[in-house]
Amino acid sequence: MEPQGDLFESFTLRQLQDHLGADFEVILTNNRGTVVSVDRNRTPARARVSRIFNFADSETIRQLGLFISGGGRLPAVVKSFIHERAPALTPRRGGGACLRTKGAVYDLGPIAAKVWRRYFSGPLKTRIMWGKHPNPRPKRARRRSIRYGTYDRDRDLVTIHPALDCARVPVEFVEYVVYHEMLHKIVPPKVSADGAVRFHTREFKALERLFEGYDMLMKWQQENIWKSLASAPVRKSG
Numbered sequence: 001m002e003p004q005g006d007l008f009e010s011f012t013l014r015q016l017q018d019h020l021g022a023d024f025e026v027i028l029t030n031n032r033g034t035v036v037s038v039d040r041n042r043t044p045a046r047a048r049v050s051r052i053f054n055f056a057d058s059e060t061i062r063q064l065g066l067f068i069s070g071g072g073r074l075p076a077v078v079k080s081f082i083h084e085r086a087p088a089l090t091p092r093r094g095g096g097a098c099l100r101t102k103g104a105v106y107d108l109g110p111i112a113a114k115v116w117r118r119y120f121s122g123p124l125k126t127r128i129m130w131g132k133h134p135n136p137r138p139k140r141a142r143r144r145s146i147r148y149g150t151y152d153r154d155r156d157l158v159t160i161h162p163a164l165d166c167a168r169v170p171v172e173f174v175e176y177v178v179y180h181e182m183l184h185k186i187v188p189p190k191v192s193a194d195g196a197v198r199f200h201t202r203e204f205k206a207l208e209r210l211f212e213g214y215d216m217l218m219k220w221q222q223e224n225i226w227k228s229l230a231s232a233p234v235r236k237s238g
């Protein structure tokens with residue numbers, strides 16, 4: 001939920017409660033599957049209403065109130081509001097339900113757990129997912145390189161390029177890329193005097209070489225990555 005949700009919440013609740021009167025008790029939920037349900041076997045009757053209605057206008061709330069008290073079909077204005085606002089409940093942090101970890105060949109879940117257990121300490125909180133296949137680009141603007149992975153510090157999220165979800169890429173290489181991205185969480189970037197930000201600092205590179213089989217994997221990468229990815233020049237992960 002948005003941090004400012006409480007403000008909306010009390011307003012929405014009060015509005016809805018005013019429409020319904022004392023015969024109904026309104027409870028806000030995070031439910032996306034059932035955005036509104038009414039239990040009339042209680043006294044007062046209990047309406048469970050999704051928090052997406054925090055963002056509803058007065059008319060939608062009024063119609064929602066009529067639906068809750070009167071039953072029947074969901075009013076069109078409420079329906080269209082739900083369609084429009086359903087993504088507002090998508091978890092932004094800590095959720096993880098919508099992150100795709102299982103690929104066609106590799107499952108990033110166990111891979112991340114293994115790498116974390118081996119090289120880092122404490123509970124694994126960083127989330128991980130396969131990236132989306134990039135849309136084919138027009139020939140002129142063809143990509144000249146790909147990133148194996150990225151680390152998003154704000155979301156504490158590692159994203160791995162889907163081209164690595166391929167049987168010709170050894171699992172050790174996927175593990176190495178996961179390790180590399182996790183290192184970005186541990187080793188902060190350095191800002192030089194001229195304002196340039198460097199992510200692959202000396203410290204970062206020293207730690208990177210601690211990955212088991214690092215030299216071999218770098219060799220494999222140079223020799224094979226073209227065949228595996230069937231792509232234009234590749235640069236090291238970002």
Ligand SMILES: [Zn+2]
Pocket residue numbers: 180184199200236237238
């Ligand atoms: Zn990097």
